[in-house]
Amino acid sequence: MKTIASCVEDILIKQPFLEEALFRKIINFSALSEELQTPVSAMLGKHVKTSAIMMALRRYAPPVHLRQSHKLKAVMKQLGDITVRSNLVDYTFSNSESLIKSHAKLIETLDSKSFYGFSRGIYESNIVVSASEKQAVVKAFQSEKMIDSQDDLSAISIGLPKDNSRISGLYYQIFKRFAWEGISLYEVISTTNEFTVLVESHLVDQAFSAIKNLNAD
Template sequence: MKTVAQSVEQLLKSRPFLEEALQENIINYSALAEKLQPEISLLLKKSVKTGAVMMALRRYKSPVGVSKNLKIQQAFKNLGDITVRSNISAFTFRNTNTLVNCHGKLLAFVSDNTHLFYAFTRGILESNIMISGAEAERVNSFFKAEKLLNKRDKLAAVSVQLPQDNSKVAGLYYQLFKHLAWSNIALYEVVSTTNEFTVLVEEPVVEQAFSVLKNLKN
């Protein structure tokens, strides 16, 4: 039979932000126990006292938090240049057999205009194209026969250079997303390569997103 302690552990592990805040001792145990008590009672299918939940919280031993991971701290210190590009347009097209031909036309144009911001991601059912807003009409022309699912203008791209060994650092992307989320920054799109991380956000919050990523280096 599941215990109160096991139920508390289950809930905390499903909410990493909460677990990390608890580990940093910035959460009131009594208030958290009151909040979790109804869920614990539901999981155990019996009434559970708040005091029992609070005791389980105090005894809970969380794994070493990624925020205290020395590899992550070192990776943040080694973050490279942060670049901001404004006036980005993003298109979402339904995947078809002819979409790749249209994309070939766009690639030929982009290869001759290397100053442009350009990114492409392909999913199972749809593909995204992100390009400098000045060339939005060119995308409309090249893809005019394709099914446009969504289009957004006035976006901005914030790119950060990651250290060479970032793929070996567990939790690095979690920390990037966490700090952006805690600053209430919604991400329209995320694009990454081996050593580069880019987020697309609405232009009004681009300075805030830049500040969040820059502060990670400190």
């Protein structure tokens, strides 16, 4: 059964920036209650008083990553070196029975100094390589179905602190920064202790600054 509290929670979950502003107490409860009155009333199918919404806002329990913000900030200070690689190409292929063999052919010819990343999903796989390896990819995957390709990309890699997989909210902070800066991510590559994002090259300086400022907040 829908309640005022559950409706407020549904709205806040879908608007993480609003949720964080509420937790940090930099938003006016009364003004927000008036703003939420119409959508909450619509969700419940009846008129709801702003005072009831305000009470729900004050009782709202924020996510763990917000409650542990001080701990998370300390972790962000431990982020490692940032590395930038430019002039990259991203390919997307449909998964097939022969894809692994095609992939093996590519690996045999790759220059050890070239950038290379591979990820496999249920229906498609992605390969990110230095532009100098274009012909090698075309040759190795000539019998595969290419869904898409994008060149003029740059990769920004950042070292993650030890046990980062147990740190709630770490990736949220990274993605939030990009969203706040209006930076679109073309691709994300993650290993145990390293996080890489691909962006269009004209956004690389802005994206680099966004990551660099993560541990400065």
